Amino acid sequence: MTRPWARALRIGVVIAMAALVTVLILAFRRDPHDIRTGTVGKPAAAFSVQRLDGAGSLQLEDTRGKVTVVNFFASWCIPCKEENPALVRVYERYRSSNVVFIGVLYQDSRESGLQYVRDNGVTWPTGSDDDGRVAFAYGVFGIPETYFIGADGVIAGRHIGPIDETTLVTAIDELRAQVKR
Amino acid sequence: MTRSRIVILIALVALTAAIAWSARPAPETNAQRVDRITSELRCVVCQGLSVKDSPAESARQMYAIVRQRVAEGRSDDQIRDEFRANYGDWVVLAPPVASWSGLLWLAPFAALAVGLALAWAWMRSRAAPLPEAPAAEVAKLRERVAREEALDLPADAT
Numbered sequence: 592m593t594r595p596w597a598r599a600l601r602i603g604v605v606i607a608m609a610a611l612v613t614v615l616i617l618a619f620r621r622d623p624h625d626i627r628t629g630t631v632g633k634p635a636a637a638f639s640v641q642r643l644d645g646a647g648s649l650q651l652e653d654t655r656g657k658v659t660v661v662n663f664f665a666s667w668c669i670p671c672k673e674e675n676p677a678l679v680r681v682y683e684r685y686r687s688s689n690v691v692f693i694g695v696l697y698q699d700s701r702e703s704g705l706q707y708v709r710d711n712g713v714t715w716p717t718g719s720d721d722d723g724r725v726a727f728a729y730g731v732f733g734i735p736e737t738y739f740i741g742a743d744g745v746i747a748g749r750h751i752g753p754i755d756e757t758t759l760v761t762a763i764d765e766l767r768a769q770v771k772r
Numbered sequence: 773m774t775r776s777r778i779v780i781l782i783a784l785v786a787l788t789a790a791i792a793w794s795a796r797p798a799p800e801t802n803a804q805r806v807d808r809i810t811s812e813l814r815c816v817v818c819q820g821l822s823v824k825d826s827p828a829e830s831a832r833q834m835y836a837i838v839r840q841r842v843a844e845g846r847s848d849d850q851i852r853d854e855f856r857a858n859y860g861d862w863v864v865l866a867p868p869v870a871s872w873s874g875l876l877w878l879a880p881f882a883a884l885a886v887g888l889a890l891a892w893a894w895m896r897s898r899a900a901p902l903p904e905a906p907a908a909e910v911a912k913l914r915e916r917v918a919r920e921e922a923l924d925l926p927a928d929a930t
Contacts (some may be wrong), residue, residue, distance in 0.1 A: 597897070
């Protein structure tokens with residue numbers, strides 16, 4: 592005959608294991624490029640950085656009311672080069688609409704950054720985050736990293752790692768649809 | 773109390789006070805504060821290294837941010853909260869107790885409780901007395917043994 596406490600203990604162990612398996616399944620289902628902690632869902636931190644082309648400063652404040660894509664990159668970053676063609680194509684697709692792209696150079700010299708944007712056809716405004724303060728304010732883990740800011744100035748999403756065209760277009764279209772509503 | 777005892781007592785009190793005074797914690801300098809705070813923050817591009825211990829560029833930049841915040845007169849909590857706001861609780865090497873990641877603190881106690889419960893259950897099962905046979909059954913067996921002894925037959929012969 593089974594004692595009640597032994598039965599309860601067995602049930603408890605089974606429930607604990609089931610809970611553990613559930614947590615693991617949910618954790619593995621999450622897209623590792625889409626980390627929801629930190630700055631997502633909060634107002635995007637205002638910043639002002641020196642433009643790489645030397646034409647003054649670049650300020651996030653100037654993009655208020657527009658869908659804004661902020662991309663952190665560096666000339667030494669191989670995945671940044673991998674994602675760059677997708678960024679160029681999507682930028683060309685939306686450049687006449689109310690969508691703004693901003694490139695933020697991270698942990699790199701301005702000379703190398705300027706050479707990179709010239710060599711890779713980056714025509715959207717780019718600026719240098721010399722002391723890493725902008726990256727810190729956005730919670731950047733490593734580059735490339737891309738943030739999507741809605742017209743309301745709130746960070747709607749982030750993508751860690753090289754981004755593809757579909758992900759860019761989907762995120763931008765979602766934010767543009769919100770503007771139209 | 774003699775005079776010599778009073779002198780000894782005063783000397784002891786003075787000595788104790790002097791030791792306590794010399795052993796008091798020195799006020800923390802700003803540099804020490806920066807070191808302490810950055811040793812509690814995780815380097816975001818490293819594995820298991822604090823901002824203070826990491827040579828990575830991003831860690832050096834975070835160190836500079838903490839140094840600036842300390843110079844601005846911000847409290848430890850304000851600085852930690854800024855890092856947590858940007859990177860989540862993960863950035864604090866010792867997760868705050870009042871948060872989801874704070875559940876980690878409970879894990880060792882939960883594991884200990886489960887282990888104790890299992891050990892207790894195992895000991896109970898070993899120490900549990902055998903269930904007693906029904907009296908009628910015992911009486912029947914006694915009667916059979918007596919009968920077999922009387923016949924002087926081996927016990928397993930039926």
